Amino acid sequence: MFIKDLSGKKGIPDGSFVRIAIRARKDNEGLVQALAAMGKYLVTDIPPPPPPV
Numbered sequence: 001m002f003i004k005d006l007s008g009k010k011g012i013p014d015g016s017f018v019r020i021a022i023r024a025r026k027d028n029e030g031l032v033q034a035l036a037a038m039g040k041y042l043v044t045d046i047p048p049p050p051p052p053v
Contacts (some may be wrong), residue, residue, distance in 0.1 A: 001027070009013045 002021040004018045005012040 013050065027032075 002019075004019045004021075006012050006017045006019055009017075020031070022031055
């Protein structure tokens with residue numbers, strides 16, 4: 001699994017987004033299931049990012 005902080009990307013606020021990459025489809029499906037199970041614990045009222053400058 002590879003997790004990359006996207007803070008350095010143009011137009012993405014620091015600490016707001018990450019990219020997750022998994023090579024095997026089976027592993028990817030397991031990750032999706034785990035994230036779906038965690039969904040009820042995630043914060044949903046996050047304010048939108050500021051407009052690009």
